[in-house]
Amino acid sequence: DTGVSQDPRHKITKRGQNVTFRCDPISEHNRLYWYRQTLGQGPEFLTYFQNEAQLEKSRLLSDRFSAERPKGSFSTLEIQRTEQGDSAMYLCASSFDATAKNIQYFGAGTRLSVL
Amino acid sequence: AQSVTQLGSHVSVSEGALVLLRCNYSSSVPPYLFWYVQYPNQGLQLLLKYTSAATLVKGINGFEAEFKKSETSFHLTKPSAHMSDAAEYFCAVSEGTGGFKTIFGAGTRLFVKA
Numbered sequence: 001d002t003g004v005s006q007d008p009r010h011k012i013t014k015r016g017q018n019v020t021f022r023c024d025p026i027s028e029h030n031r032l033y034w035y036r037q038t039l040g041q042g043p044e045f046l047t048y049f050q051n052e053a054q055l056e057k058s059r060l061l062s063d064r065f066s067a068e069r070p071k072g073s074f075s076t077l078e079i080q081r082t083e084q085g086d087s088a089m090y091l092c093a094s095s096f097d098a099t100a101k102n103i104q105y106f107g108a109g110t111r112l113s114v115l
Numbered sequence: 116a117q118s119v120t121q122l123g124s125h126v127s128v129s130e131g132a133l134v135l136l137r138c139n140y141s142s143s144v145p146p147y148l149f150w151y152v153q154y155p156n157q158g159l160q161l162l163l164k165y166t167s168a169a170t171l172v173k174g175i176n177g178f179e180a181e182f183k184k185s186e187t188s189f190h191l192t193k194p195s196a197h198m199s200d201a202a203e204y205f206c207a208v209s210e211g212t213g214g215f216k217t218i219f220g221a222g223t224r225l226f227v228k229a
Contacts, residue, residue: 004158006158033217040124040221040222041221041222042119042205042207042219042220042221042222043159043205043219044219045216045217045218048216056216091158091159093158093159103149103161103164104161104217105161106151106158106159106160107158108156108157108158109156109157109158111156
């Protein structure tokens with residue numbers, strides 16, 4: 001069990017550029033979640049997948065954001081035409097829902113800075 | 116709709132003193148409740164969870180929390196603070212029926228003085 005892995009750990013980009021983050025969940029976890037965390041706040045839910053199906057998207061996830069989990073394993077989160085307000089920590093988590101207790105295991109996050 | 120309120124954005128205690136971090140929740144269904152800890156530049160680590168079994172829940176690193184339905188509270192305690200406990204702590208709630216979405220509080224930063 002290697003835990004949830006996120007890449008890159010840090011990303012600095014200029015406003016208007018596109019960025020893509022990757023998340024590798026704990027193997028055999030069928031649920032994968034993306035959260036956004038801004039300074040001084042708790043994580044805010046963005047979207048989640050059960051296997052390859054994206055089952056819910058938060059209103060926080062504007063049209064510039066897209067997430068995929070093509071084979072039900074790793075996931076990518078893309079932000080197009082980044083804005084300064086997108087600067088945040090993007091956290092990925094995974095869980096195994098057989099027990100329905102929804103215990104989520106988090107990665108270390110990707111910190112995005114938009115200049 | 117579910118929500119979580121953490122009372123106090125900052126808490127400061129002396130090493131060896133009692134730690135008490137307060138959390139109140141709102142949920143229309145039986146909740147699952149969690150406490151997570153976050154160290155600088157790291158992800159969140161699960162401290163403990165309440166999932167409708169015993170109301171007093173013991174977690175890692177000597178932390179425990181008590182679920183009080185009548186008070187809609189889930190406060191986190193530790194009898195004796197260590198310097199290594201200094202971190203950000205988040206209370207979270209998700210639906211008790213296997214809900215997929217977890218709602219987090221704004222967090223409480225714990226400072227431990229020598």
